Amino acid sequence: MKVVVNARNGARDFECEPGEKILHAGLRSGVELPYECATGTCGTCKARLLSGRAESQWSEAPGRRYFKSEADLLLCQSVARADCALEVGGMLKPREPGATAPRALGGVVRACRRLTHDVVAVDLDIDEPLDFDAGQFALVSVPGIAGARAYSMVNFDRRAERLSFVVKKKPGGAVSNWLFGDGVNGISLGLVAPLGHATFHPDVRKHVLCIAGGSGVAGMMSILSLACQAGHFASWDGHVFFGVRTARDAFFFDELDAFRARYPARLSVTVALSDEDVPASLAGAYPEFAFARGFVHAVAGERMAGRFADVRAYVAGPPPMVDASLRLLLREARLPPADIRYDKFS
């Protein structure tokens, strides 16, 4: 099926495979359609059907709350059933230089280990090597569970054959609870990757600020991995703020400390505990970390005051934490939007 997308800066067309989401087909063909979550919640991929026939695969998608017409659809949840003409609100931007177009892949669960009472680390072997940018995510589909879930890659490798993720258990959540069950190893999953704009590139000569809540630290690990590989912190500062509720929710501290130890003069890690005072045992176990009680965005705001010049910020985690961080970065830090990269784990 041929799809034509009209935008304020012109029209582009591409072919959709049967059953392929319009968003995936466009991105695969090099047309940078608007999107953020790629999972039906944010509404960024809203488009209007001008002609033809398209079908939504998820009629209750929360992103539909932004619809203004019967003809509106979400590109990330819709498939074309005939040749279509569509209109999107904004401009079609050029793809970031060097970015890999997403494609469909297969993956097999190879290792699944608990990091905390409600966070699991999962490795997937993929059926062909994949290049991705640090900070990107994959859409993961589990057999028998409707819809795809977005998970940020933790690792950073060129031509990666294994993708690593961390997943937080959501009460009643279908995929996250499935990952906590038995018999997950060896199961084949569907993937679409790589996706996402919250990417770090070492050729951007700026200080790095990471603000992560819970499993939002996933993409930060990938960013730190590339930044350390590229020697970025030899010339630029890195400020990592990692928020968890209590000491019981802590994970990846050893890995973060290993990154910090490679650039002790310029890379700092601050842990914010929102729901309890910092236990002396935790602070004692990581003497080079800074610790504070409070919400991670508030702790980052206090400790970064006066230090926002030449900073590019990366934010990921639960939507309220990301929204509070964005308010800090835009209103108080006055960072330009191009220097704020974020993923809301909605």
Ligand SMILES: Cc1cc2nc3c(=O)[nH]c(=O)nc-3n(C[C@H](O)[C@H](O)[C@H](O)COP(=O)(O)OP(=O)(O)OC[C@H]3O[C@@H](n4cnc5c(N)ncnc54)[C@H](O)[C@@H]3O)c2cc1C
């Ligand atoms: C860009 C991005 C990156 C993310 N990275 C991570 C990460 O690294 N680690 C992490 O723990 N979480 C991450 N998340 C959140 C993650 O994608 C899931 O929302 C979370 O794991 C809960 O999934 P669940 O299946 O357990 O819960 P559920 O409540 O069953 O599902 C939650 C989400 O699945 C999708 N969904 C549900 N039903 C359908 C359906 N019928 N059709 C289509 N879609 C459906 C929707 O997006 C919904 O919000 C990320 C989210 C985004 C947007």
Ligand code: FES
């Ligand atoms: S990108 Fe489609 S709803 Fe978020």
